[in-house]
Amino acid sequence: MTYRCWFQCIDPACGEKYDIFEVIYRCRRCNELLEVVHDEEQLAKTSPETWKGLFDERLGSTHWPYGSGVWCRKEMVLPLLSDENVVSMYEGGSNLLWAERFGREIGVEDLWVKQCGNSHTGSFKDLGMTVLVSVVKQMRSQGQDIPAVACASTGDTSAALAAYCAAAAIPAVVLLPRNKVSLAQLVQPISNGAIVLSLDTDFDGCMATVQDLTQRENIYLANSMNSLRIEGQKTVAMEIVQQFDWKVPDTVIIPGGNLGNVSALGKGFLLLENLGMIDRRPRIVVAQAEHANPLYRAYKNGFREFTPVAAQPTLASAIQIGNPVSYKKAVRTLQEFNGVVEQATEEELADASAKADLTGMFNCPHTGVALAVLLKLLSRGEIRRDERVVVISTAHGLKFADQKALYHQKKLPGIRGSYANAPIELPNDPRQVRETLRRIIGNKKDAAPVAAENR
Ligand SMILES: *Cc1c(COP(=O)(O)O)cnc(C)c1O
Numbered sequence: 038m039t040y041r042c043w044f045q046c047i048d049p050a051c052g053e054k055y056d057i058f059e060v061i062y063r064c065r066r067c068n069e070l071l072e073v074v075h076d077e078e079q080l081a082k083t084s085p086e087t088w089k090g091l092f093d094e095r096l097g098s099t100h101w102p103y104g105s106g107v108w109c110r111k112e113m114v115l116p117l118l119s120d121e122n123v124v125s126m127y128e129g130g131s132n133l134l135w136a137e138r139f140g141r142e143i144g145v146e147d148l149w150v151k152q153c154g155n156s157h158t159g160s161f162k163d164l165g166m167t168v169l170v171s172v173v174k175q176m177r178s179q180g181q182d183i184p185a186v187a188c189a190s191t192g193d194t195s196a197a198l199a200a201y202c203a204a205a206a207i208p209a210v211v212l213l214p215r216n217k218v219s220l221a222q223l224v225q226p227i228s229n230g231a232i233v234l235s236l237d238t239d240f241d242g243c244m245a246t247v248q249d250l251t252q253r254e255n256i257y258l259a260n261s262m263n264s265l266r267i268e269g270q271k272t273v274a275m276e277i278v279q280q281f282d283w284k285v286p287d288t289v290i291i292p293g294g295n296l297g298n299v300s301a302l303g304k305g306f307l308l309l310e311n312l313g314m315i316d317r318r319p320r321i322v323v324a325q326a327e328h329a330n331p332l333y334r335a336y337k338n339g340f341r342e343f344t345p346v347a348a349q350p351t352l353a354s355a356i357q358i359g360n361p362v363s364y365k366k367a368v369r370t371l372q373e374f375n376g377v378v379e380q381a382t383e384e385e386l387a388d389a390s391a392k393a394d395l396t397g398m399f400n401c402p403h404t405g406v407a408l409a410v411l412l413k414l415l416s417r418g419e420i421r422r423d424e425r426v427v428v429i430s431t432a433h434g435l436k437f438a439d440q441k442a443l444y445h446q447k448k449l450p451g452i453r454g455s456y457a458n459a460p461i462e463l464p465n466d467p468r469q470v471r472e473t474l475r476r477i478i479g480n481k482k483d484a485a486p487v488a489a490e491n492r
């Protein structure tokens with residue numbers, strides 16, 4: 038069977054279509070965002086049970102490239118790509134963690150964390166970048182003149198772009214806001230041989246420059262305005278449902294910055310629904326940092342108007358975005374999924390992350406934003422305690438080791454560090470070590486890890 042997909046303008050009044058292997062990011066007729074649309078009639082000729090069986094058989098297998106969490110669904114992601122042009126690092130297939138102890142502590146027992154940071158470059162950005170770089174490889178192999186691929190980044194996009202381009206021997210250019218990404222994020226594209234431009238601006242400034250660059254030169258744009266990435270990222274919804282034996286959770290909480298990922302999440306669920314593979318939708322909650330909350334503000338006024346904000350510095354640096362490219366797509370998703378938007382302060386996100394870490398996780402600050410929002414919605418009764426809730430963890434905590442260490446030293450400005458657990462400095466004296474431990478542990482038999490403050 039031949040499955041097809043194409044780019045289509047998201048404005049229903051326009052609906053212009055473009056070839057998937059054309060270099061295009063916005064509608065030429067009306068300048069609106071594009072999305073990839075699939076021939077769902079053709080996909081629906083295969084039964085839901087057959088699709089489920091096929092995905093179950095492929096996911097995690099070594100049958101290249103079908104073991105990947107993205108490419109096991111190739112027919113629904115990018116059917117027109119030939120296998121030899123797939124640039125995959127076995128992205129996806131990340132663990133869906135039952136947060137048993139944390140869930141019990143906060144009173145929601147069916148709590149799960151989708152660990153998208155357990156991936157090749159440590160964030161969910163791999164899911165989209167494998168698709169985008171594969172398409173570039175195919176276009177180059179067909180003789181299109183694309184000398185390089187470029188992105189503006191708050192850190193994780195550039196790490197993913199650099200790795201996938203390096204694997205495919207395609208030059209990558211990354212534009213980073215100087216001193217606004219972590220050392221771990223900076224060193225990834227450097228190690229993978231990307232051309233790293235460190236610009237004296239913030240993310241929104243880098244975004245404007247990369248758009249100028251990719252409009253004037255034939256360098257290809259890898260930001261999420263490019264809807265190829267959304268096609269890869271939508272597989273997170275499909276994978277979550279697959280991991281629950283094709284059952285749909287009640288609520289999914291996702292941190293949002295440029296808002297590509299929330300629209301991808303919705304797109305994945307909708308495709309499954311259209312193909313009869315699921316029979317209901319979850320509610321989607323977008324979690325924003327109060328320091329970069331344009332979507333939250335728009336939500337509060339019923340989406341009547343949208344005003345970009347100047348994003349203030351936030352520990353959740355990957356979502357420090359004041360003028361999100363995918364705003365319209367996100368609003369559409371929220372309207373389709375009974376959506377909620379909530380925000381978290383710096384202290385709330387840092388505390389939520391640290392509190393959950395004490396139960397064995399190791400959260401990035403964006404996951405902290407989502408966890409803080411979970412706590413708020415629970416306390417207001419907007420999430421019921423018997424719901425099945427999934428928190429999307431977007432990156433690995435190790436990318437943010439420096440700020441996490443500062444939290445535990447209580448050295449983050451304006452943050453008390455209520456769950457700080459700093460090392461205890463002692464001389465190497467066995468008696469003092471014994472006495473110190475006796476004081477802390479006492480005779481408690483079930484001594485579980487607790488923050489220093491509570492000892
Ligand atoms: C990119 C990113 C986000 C935000 O995703 P958007 O699609 O921009 O909303 C959140 N967390 C992490 C770790 C990211 O890298």
Ligand SMILES: [Zn+2]
Pocket residue numbers: 046047048051052053064065066067068069
């Ligand atoms: Zn259009």
